[in-house]
Structures are given as structure tokens and as C-alpha cells.
Amino acid sequence: MVLDPGQRFRVDLTKNQDVGTIIHWHGQIPPNAQDGVPDMPMPLLAPGETRSYDFEAQPGTHWMHSHVPIQEMQLLAAPLIVRSAEDVAADRQEVVMFLHDFSFKSPEEVLAEIAGGHGGGRHGGHGGHGDVQPMQGMPMDGAGAMPGMDHSAMGHGAMGGMPMGSMMGMGDMAMDLNDYDWDAYLANDRTLADPEVVRVERGGRIRLRVINAAAATGFWIDTGSATARLVAVDGHPVRPLAGNRFGLAMGQRLDLEIDLPSEGGAWPILALREGAPERTGLILATPGAEVRRLDVLAEAEAPAFDTELAQEARLIASDALPDRQVDRSHMLILGGSMQPYVWTINGAVWGRHQPIIARSGERVVLSFHNMSMMGHPMHLHGHVFQVVGINGRRFAGALRDTVYVPPMSMVDVALDAGEAARWMLHCHHMPHLATGMMTEFAVTASVWSGRGGPDRAPRRPDPNPMLYCSCSSDV
Template sequence: MTITRRGFLAAGTAAIATTQFPAFAQQQQPDPIQLAATSRVLDVNGRAATVFGLAGPSGQGLVLDPGRRFRVELTNDLPEPTLIHWHGQIPPNIQDGVPDIPMPMLKQGESRSYDFEPLTGTYWMHSHVPMQEIRLLAAPLIVRTEQDVAADRQEVTLFLHDFAFKSPEEVMAEIRQGHGGGGHGEPAERDGHSMAPAADNEGMDHAAMGHGTMNHDAMSGGQGAMDGMTQGMMPGMMGDMADMEMDLNDYNWDAYLANDRTLADPEVVRVERGGRIRLRVINAAAATVFWIDTGKVLARLVAVDGHDIRPLDGHRFGLAMGQRLDLELDLPNEAGSWPILALREGARERTGIVLATAGAPISKIPELAEQEAPAFDTDLSQELRLEARQNLPERAVERSHMIMLGGTMAPYVWTINGAVWGQHRPVAAKTGERVLLSFHNMSMMGHPMHLHGHVFQVVDIKGRKVNGARRDTVYVPPMSMVTVALDAGEAARWMLHCHHMPHLETGMMTEFQVTA
């Protein structure tokens, strides 16, 4: 998936037109851009698999020219209703893409128009029905700037998925029954030991996002009663949890995909000797955290979730579900090939792509590494190193909320402030207020927390004040607290949820309710 530079432009265009699997390419279509939710067939290690996708004029996904508005006509070509969320963008709430909040899903054959000024950077789009996202109903959404054009870097997008041949319903049934096989220490055998009480929950319906019955009485409940939860813990409880082993993965997927392919047949991106690359990495996986390993090539991390940070050099960076990384790579001035690998945290599985000059030999890369990759950012050391290039303006905080994250592996239920979606109490704010949200994770799994309709800044990590990254999705590891600051936007119901799809499917969502 490339946007080429100099002499590579013509060759790249030809490759896009002839490749077996659609490439993601720069748009040249007149307004409105046509985008379709549709089915497609992938070859996954020699087996055909029918999955979902988002087909634009040049393949899966959209890339917008500098200065172009997001004017899109979305058509549902699937045999079931769907709706697409523009992850990280800030459209009018009516265009946000959450079923029935406020717009209904699109029926088969139905279309809907979208028109808003997009944020620039690396974003993506996906169904807000968890079962559909597990079936790969997602694609990149790249909005380029004039600076991107002037930088004269070859742009490469790395779009990551986890994949199962079984249906999402079968996957969820195995996870609920404790047979997913992905955790440490047989997590299905344990209690889960959540600090937040799990609500009585039989699971969410097919959309879970908009078809539950709202508890309107709860919407006037103010700040809630969770702020002092940690102060009332029984002695020794924190120590008991510290002795437990965190659960990294709760399902062993059949394959891990990079741009729809595995390492059995990876995408090979042609590059120049001494090539200058901007690598846009998007973690669209349902339930897998990845490390991005650039091998012998030094990477420079320049943006997260579409927003610039002060550059950070390294060879390995991690990202949780829903998050994005922009990496700049300067390749050696020689012929060769350079694998860019995505390593599944706490496991040996990996996927990736290969950057290679013309005619360079490409070695076979095993799909299993020799050693397990470590857990991701359990001490938040990576997040602590990220510093925004542009901070939120200084102003007084007018409202604060403690957001308690809880849940158990058995029964498999995940909660926000002790409740599942439909039994939740909205998190309240007024338009224009400076708001602090403190995410306190009292479960033994990490949670990538995503807020719709807003960009926030990380301002406190485990009690340490920081001028952290600006984001839309922040990872909160077990037994940790991360605080973000934001200015409340449009008066509307904005979803706030974990981007681990099985967690979301079992209720881990609330709403950030902004009033005028």
C-alpha cells in the first residue's frame, strides 16, 4: 500500500491497477467519493476466506489529497445492516457512525452521504458492530497534508488484523466458555478478581451499540459514585491483585494479517536505494496488541493517532487496538530487503511486510518467532516518552471524572464504572468545558479506551504529570491509571468504550454526554 515518489509514480500506479489484492492509493475521483461496505475473498495461507471490507475507487480504504473535504457516499452492499464509524475524526455527531445514536444502520442497498472537514493524519474507518469488525469490515483513512507532499517520502501503510476462519459468533462463544486459548495461566479457570462489580449481563445484541434500552433516569445522575472506589478497598486487596498474572490474549486467532496477507506470502513494497519512507501503521485487530519491529532500520516515531509528537528514535514501538503510529525510515543507500514485522504481544506469532529494492533477494520469514514478544507497555514507559508537538491550551479544569475499568474472564463480562452498556450512567460534561477523564484499570487485562468526537491529551500517567501525546485512543494496562484532558465539543451523545472487540461486545461501553 504505497504512495510513490519521483520515478516510482508511474510504476506504483500500474501496480495498483494489476495487483490481485486491492492496494490503497491516492484518490483522484470527483466528489462525492463512492465507498461501499462489501464482501471480498482473501487467500489466507492457502485457504479462501470470505470477509467484509470497505471498497473505495482505488481499492480498500481512502486516501484524501491535501485540502480535500471528506465528501463520501457510503453504500451498503452487504446482506445485513451496517454503519461505519470514522475513527479519530470529528464529524458532526449525526455522521459519527454509531447505530441508532442517532442514525439507524444502512439496510442492504441503502446509501448515505457524509460531508465534513477531516483532521489530517493517519486514521481508519470501521463498522461499529463488533461482530462485523471481527469480520474485517475496516479500512485505512489517510488524510495527507501539503507537508506530506513536500517531504518527498514514499508513503506505505501497514494495516493490521487478527483473523479467524470461524464465524465471529463462534469466536465469541469460545471466548465466553473459556476455550479461546489465548491467555496466560489458563485465564478461564480464574475468577478475574475485578474491583468493579460486574452487572448482570447476558451479552449484547448484534449491534450492542444502539439497540440497547437507555436508562434515561441515569442520565441526570451527575458525576457518579465511582470517584472514591479505590479508597474503600479492603487491606491486602491491592497486594492480591499485584500477585496475579495479567491476561494478554484471550483468543488464539488463525492468522495475523498485514495488508490482508500473512508472512507465508507477504506484501513486498518496492523502494529505492536510500529510500525515504513514511510508514503509517494502523492496528485494526479485534483483540491483538502488536509491537512494530523495524529490524536493522532505525525508525523515527513522529505521530500517534494522527497527531504529531516530538520525534522519538527506536527499532520497536507498540500499539494497541485502534491506535496508529507514523514512522519515518531512512533506508541504506544499497540494494536489499528490510522486513517490517508486527509481533503479537506475549506470543511468537507475527506478520508484516517487506521493503525491497528491485531485484533484491527476499528471504522466507517464519510466522513464528524464536521467542515470545513481551507484554506491551505494562509500566507505560512508552507512553511516558511521548510528548505532543502542540499542547492543549492552558486553562482551568472545570470537570473531572474517574472512569473505573473492570471485568472478569469467568464470567466473561467487562464494565465501565461497574456497569455494562444499557445499564450505564453517562459521563456528563457541557460544551466548552475543560474536562479530565482518569481511566483507572482494576482488571487484569489492558484496555485501549477510545472516545468519539474528541481529541484528548495525556496529562497524567500513574500520578506523574506529563505533556503527553494527543490521541483518540489511550491504552490503560492492568492496575494503572491514565488521565487525559479535553475540551468538550458538540452537545451530543458520544461513545466512550474499550476497543477490544470481545470486551465491547460484552458491554464495555458508556457515553460521554455533552450538553449545551
């Protein structure tokens, strides 16, 4: 779906499948009732039901997907691009690369193999069996609690009770990557055996919008001989960063500007699976150019994604959050293990969690401290945050909605709490989410501050918005 500048997100969503579902508009900030999370507050759409959505769209590269983990693993997702006035005025061609990992097995089988230590992957063969069942419609009531398992001591993941300070700087010494070997890695639903070939002009400028919609795979985007500039992450502009290889974790997006040479040719844009030789991608080609076939396996494995947060540390927001006093801070310990396969926030799975609280309008800092040996892309619904610290070093980083936290690392983000409601906060690695790695950011209404006026509160949507368009989507 592509929206033009000023166009409202106005959609009638019809459920035609025989199972319930719900769609989350990842990167958008709708009213909480339209956010698309099971039972928070709206239930799954029943077969045959139609639900209407209407809110002000946030510009940038975003996407939409089912918020039932096993359905997202079945590729129930699509790009959601909201163009800005600058996009319309620019003399450039827009290209979208939508990335997936894919298995011919059912999501239930995939999760059972991962939980049982038989998912393949690299950097660890994890035997044994956990008592983990996939959670169909998370979040629900208390289904996230794993029967017969004591999660109270799991906040330190596989490292037991080792003190935090002694764990920093361990890098990827014992890092677990790719806990499942998927059957295929897709770019716009195609493999490199039959990639999409995008026709481009000689000397043209490309705006490449890359969306990592994979369930459990981080990628490096390699532009090869076509030098690129990273100009936006998660839909938000950053100070341009030149290069030809940029990484993104699950749920993240990046926008690249590429200036093509004046001569004709073909330029593969590849997505390299982190820590592995598999790759996918598309090809930019001028008319008549020779397009050579590329192998789905590279000659060497790609490195792990941003283990030292070197890429994140170089990103500077073009329009940072305004400076103001921090009203509230929270530490979130990310934990879990491969055996049993359970992932936690502050030592608890969903259903046994303690909400992360704030008041509407407060400036809040969330500190994600990963004490496990897998990386976690942490996504917060209904808000935009700014990365303001990496491993204790303060800086004014990128605006995001999904931040990657490598093993034994800490990332601080700042945000202004929005609508008073329950907002999901979770890992966007779907098997981690499905086995409990989710909590809620519970925002309550602002109160009179006693300092001469009410606390700051976000602007509410116009209750009688002008209708710009109407469109329909069938699921």
C-alpha cells in the same frame, strides 16, 4: 481512502449487504449525526440504503470500520489517510501497514468460545461459562444488560474489593493476555507466508503508517536493522522518538520515519503479537534484492505491551492543548473478569451505564483507572484528548483518540468538550465492547457563564462548505 490537503470528506456510502451496518470514521470529528454509531442518532444502514457524509477531514493516519463489533471482527475496515501539506512537500515514500487478527470461525462462535473460557490465549486458562451473548448492533436500547447477572459489584474486576492503593505497581504479575488464539495475523490482508513486498529506493526515506485494526490483539512494530523515528500517534505529531520497536494497542495508529541505507537490500517490518511468538508484517526491498521467507512464528515470545506505560510516558505532543483551567473531572473505573466474561465501566455494562457528562466548551479531565487484569484501549468518539497523567505523575503527553490503560494503572486525559451530543466512549478490544464495556460522553449545550460572556464553544462547521471532491464507497 486517501485525501489530499484541504480535501473534504465527502462520501456516499451504499449498503449492498443483506444485513444492516454503519461505518465509524475513527480519528475524524464529524458532526455527531455522521459519526457512525448505531442509533446515536442514526440507525444502521438498511440493505440498499445510501447515506451521504460531508465534513472537514482531520489530517493524519486514521481508519474506518463497522461499529457493529461482530462485523469489525469480519474485517469490515479500511485505512483512511488524510495527507497534510507537509506530507505532500516531503521527499519520502508513503507505506501503509494495516493489521488484523482473523478467524475462520464466525464472530458469534469466537465470542462464545471466549466467554466459555475456550479461546486459548496465554497467561491464563479461564474455564467456566458466562451468561454472555454478543450484542449485534450496539449501542441500541438496553441490549447490553446481561440477563440474570448482577453487575453492581463488578467495578473491581477479578480483584474483588482490594483497595486501589494496594494494587498499583503489581505490573503483569497476574495479567491476562490474548484471550483468543486467532487463525491468522494479517498485514494488508496477508500473512508472512506470502507477505507484501514494497519496492523502495536505495537511501530513500519511508513514512510508514501503521494501523492496528485487530479485534483483540496488541502488536509491537519491529523495524529490525532499519532504525526508525516515531513521529506521530493516532494521527497527531509527537516529538520524534528514535528506536526500532514501538507498540500499539487496538484502534491506535503510529507513523514511523525510516531512512534506508544507501546500499540495496530487504528490510522486514514485523508486527509481533504481544505475549506470543506469532508475527506478521511486510518487507521493504530495493529492486533486485533477495527476499527471504520468514516464519510466522518467532523463536521467542514478544513481551506484553507497555505494561509500565514506559512508551506512553516518552511521547510529547508537538502541538499540545492550550493551558486553561479544568472545569470538570471524571473518574472511570475499568473493571471486569474472565469468568464470567463481562467488562464494565464504573461497574456497569452498556444499557445500565451512567453517562459521563460535560458542557460544550468545558475543559474536562477523564481519569481511567483499570482495576482489571487485562489492558484496555479506551477510545472516545468526536474528540481529541491529550494524555496528561500516568499513575499520578503529571506531564504533557501525546494527543490521541485511543489510549491504552494497562492492568492496575491509571491514565489521565484532558480534552475540550465539543458538539453537544451523545458520544461513545468504549474499549476497543472488540470482545470487551461486545460484552458491555462502553458508556457515553454526554455533552450538553454551553450556557451563559455570568462572567461577562458565554462559555467557550467549539467552532461549528460552515453550513455551506465549498465542494472539493466527490467520491463513493460501496459496503
